Amino acid sequence: MKPFQIKRKTARGQSLVEYALIVVLVVAAIALAFALVPLENAISNVFDEAIAGVLNLTVTPRSTLNQTEFWRLVTEVASITPQTRIAATNTVPAGAQPTFTPTRLPTNTPEPTVTGTPPTPTNTPTQRPPATPSDQEFSYPFYDxxxxxGAWHVGFTNVINRTALWTVEYFNGPTDANWFPGIPASTEYLFWPQDIDQTWAGVPNGSILNPDNWSVRxxxxxxxxxxxYQIRLRSKSLARVIINGVTVAQITQDTGSLERSVVTDYAGAVGTADVRIEMRDISxxxxxxxxxNRLADRGTCDWRLSNVQPHSVPSQYADSIGSYAVDSDCHLRLRGFISIPDTATPRLVFWERWALSTQDATYVGIRDYDDPNAAWVWMTVNTGANSNMNWKRRVYNMMDFNGTDWRGKRIEIAFRVESVDANVADGWYIDDIAIENDTTRLYTIGFSDPVDNPAISLANWLNECSWQLTTTKKYAGASAWASNPGTNYQNNADCALTLNGLVDLTAYSATSPETLELSFYSDVALASxxxxxxxxxxxxGSDTWTALRPFGSADNFVAQAITAPWRQVSVRLNEQKGLRFRLxxxxxxxxxxxxxxxxxxxxIELRERTVTVLGIPFDEPFNDTNRWILSGAWGLTSGTGAPNRSAPSALADSPGIDVTYVVPSETTAELNPAIMLIGSSKPVLTFWTY
Structure with missing residues (x-):
């Protein structure tokens, strides 16, 4: 239709033709406003207000339409082709009489015949959702x-999903030769909120269609x-997918109960394609x-942010709210690429927690960004009916990622949850994703972390599960590490605080005389x-972990089934001399x-135990414990009635009046200095006990 514009004029000398045209437009506008009243929707309000602005009228807003009516009306408005305004004159150009093609709303009345050749629409606006961010380059090293x-593709399940307005037409009485006879029994317009995935039973669409022998397009x-691209078609009826007039996928049997499926690849080209999805029901x-969707991209659920127990505040990525979708394949894919330098030593690191059903799995993948047809290289992360809702750290070598070296390439990464049946679980949570050089930190004797500076402590340690710094309970200074600050640990917990690097004792030979140890202060409260x-x-290079026995302990446990208030714990490292190891x-x-x-x-300290030498005679009155290394509950007696042979105190394995030792336990009190006995003829050890 040729463009026309409304503009109020006050200048004299306007022709009667122009006045007549204005009167016609006013009547048409008022008629349109009243026609929209029964629709009771927001679109009529928009049109009413626009018309009212031209005519200085006042309109009353009305309530909204449903989704089908809304998009139907949007489609009609979108069919108008705006053009550049022509300056108004009092002379009507020759041949300027408007011609147009009428556009109808859904109806069962045959299309009216229109004479004349309508103009070809140009620059017709296409109604689409808001634009998504474009792909971008992310710097290396990468951290999220x-x-x-917004840096990730989410909810990109389907290229037919949320990208176009679909016309849906229903027909009665199809035949083998003609699936769509006559005019539609009903027509709808809609954006698909998810995949095209419909099931009909009984009488479809109310009484408009026959219970059997009907079709939809x-x-x-x-x-x-x-x-x-990959097209997956599934139906209980006859069905086909047609692109640009060519059938690319079809199901040729109507079962009425059992779904059949077909999967086919389709080579796309830049531009638009006319797509028809057709189904014929027999009974x-x-x-x-x-x-x-793209052959490399599959999915039927939307990843999103969640602030429920993230590894680092304020949020994490979650594949779903609640359980993931049944029979789904869900991706979280980086919206762009990362350039990996040739000289890098890249690794992929992320933190995760998960809950899966029996046959489901999670994967992490890398793909060559510059090759649109390149396949994803996947690594399986978790499989089977298992869960670990405590944070765990995953590390993957990108120089040998399932046999592929990604150095010198532009890559994209993705995380994927696969569900293969109707059984589902809570899903996958991911946080603190990094692609970085595999630079291993080395810690040697002399390392000390007083746990007073959060930046330093968080860099030194990898905190799984709920391990966090706390200021409410510490031995000294500003803070301490807590396995679960402010609450009790969970059942079935398996939570580690791991040194972010290797302890390097290669400077010490196995026969060197030094006594090496890990020292830390510990406060423990366990339930069973x-x-x-x-x-x-x-x-x-090993994932085989072995317990270290604390000095003076009867077993390998720092504590078990006890409440042990703050005390110093020493762990001997002499057997690890000459090695590099994780801790x-x-x-x-x-x-x-x-x-x-x-x-x-x-x-926390890695240290050599300082050994001094004392001569004889040697005497220890136990006025303090400065020369002793104590384990368990060893300490000095104190208070009225506490036993001692010489004031003010004595050393006891369980200090206090009527305090019993813990069963089972094996604790020690060790004199730290050495006693020089060289030159002594008959040295004698004596002590008093109670």
Whole structure:
């Protein structure tokens, strides 16, 4: 239709033709406003207000339409082609009489015949959702704290999803030769909020269609790119997908109960494609499901941000709210690429927690960004019916990622949750994603972390589960590490605080005389005999962890089934001389329903034990314990009635009046200095006990 514009004029000398035209427009505008009243929707309000602005009228807003009516009206408005305004004159140009093609709303009345040749629309606006961010280059090293969802493709399940307005037409009485006879029994216009996935039983669409022997046709123009696509068609009825007039996928049997499926690849080209999805029901139930997307991208659920127990505040990425979708394949894919330098030593690191059903799995993948048809290289992360809702750290070598070296390439990364049946679980949570050089920190004798500076402590340690710094309970200084600050640990917990690097004792030979040790202050509260805390080590390059026995302990546990207030713990490292190894503090709990406050750690050191030499005679009155290394509850007696042979105190394995030792236990009090006995003929050790 040729463009026309409304403009109020006050200048004299206007022709009667112009006045007549204005009167006609006023009448048409008022008629349109009244016609929109029964629709009761927001679109009529928009049109009313626009017309009222031209005519200085006042209109009353009305309530909204439903989705189908809304998009139907948007389609009609979008069919108008705006053009550049022509300056108004009092002379009507020759041949300027307007011609137009009438556009109808859905009806069962045959299309009216229009004479004349309508103009070809140009620059017709296409109604689409808001534009998504374009791909971008992310710098190397790359870090994502789980708080910028705009940097990721999410909810890109389907190229037919939310990208075009679909016309949906229903027909009665189809035949083998003609699936769509006559005019539609009904017509709808809609954007798909998810995949095209419909099931009909009984009488479809109320009384408009026959219970059996009916058909439906979905039509739209959708944008494609120069990618290989995959089309998955599933139906209980006869069904087909047609692109630009060519059938690319079809199901040729109507079962009425059993769904059949077909998967096919389609080579796309840059531009738009006319797509029709057609289904014919003969009898029984009818269904149609179509997934149409890049061969490398599949998914049926939307990743999103979650602030529930993130590894680092304020948020994490979650594949779903609640359980993930049934029979789904969900991706979180970086919106762009990362250039990996040739000289880098890249690794992929992220933190995760998860809950999966029996046959489901999670994967992490890398792909060559510059090759649109390149396949993803996937690594399986978790499989089977298992869960670990405590944070765990994953590290992958990108120089040999499932056999591929990604150095010198522009890459994209993705995370994927796969569900293969109707059984689902809570899903996958991901936080603190990094692609960085694999630069291993080395810690040697002399390392000390008083746990007073959060930046330093967080860099030194990898905190799984709920390990965090706390200021409410510490041995000294500003803070300490807590396994679960402010609450009890969980049942079935297996949570480690791991040194972020390797302990390097290669400067010490196995026969060197030094006594090497890990020293720290510990406060423990456990609930049952099967809950325990332990210090463990693993050789460089190994995932086999072995418990280290604390000095003076009867077993490998720092504490078990006891409440042990702040005390210094020493762990001998002489057997690790000459090695590089990993080190961690680990809390493990059972599933008996009983939990407690957990483990607090402060003032961590790697040190040589300082050994002085004392001559004889040697005497220790136990006025203090400065020369002693104590384990367990060893300490000085104090208070009225506490036993001692010489004031003010004595050394006891369980200080206090009527305090019993813990069973089972094996604790020690060791004199730290050495006593020189060279030259002594008959040295004698004497002490008093009570």
């Amino acid at each position: 704290a789980g708080d910028r969802l 979905y039509s739209a123009t959708i944008p494609l790119e120069n990618f290989n 029984g139930e009818a269904s149609i499901s179509v997934v149409f 005999v099967t809950d325990r805390v332990v210090v463990e080590w693993a050789p460089e 961690r503090f680990r809390l493990i709990s059972d599933n008996d329903g009983n939990t407690a406050a957990g483990w607090f750690i402060d003032n």
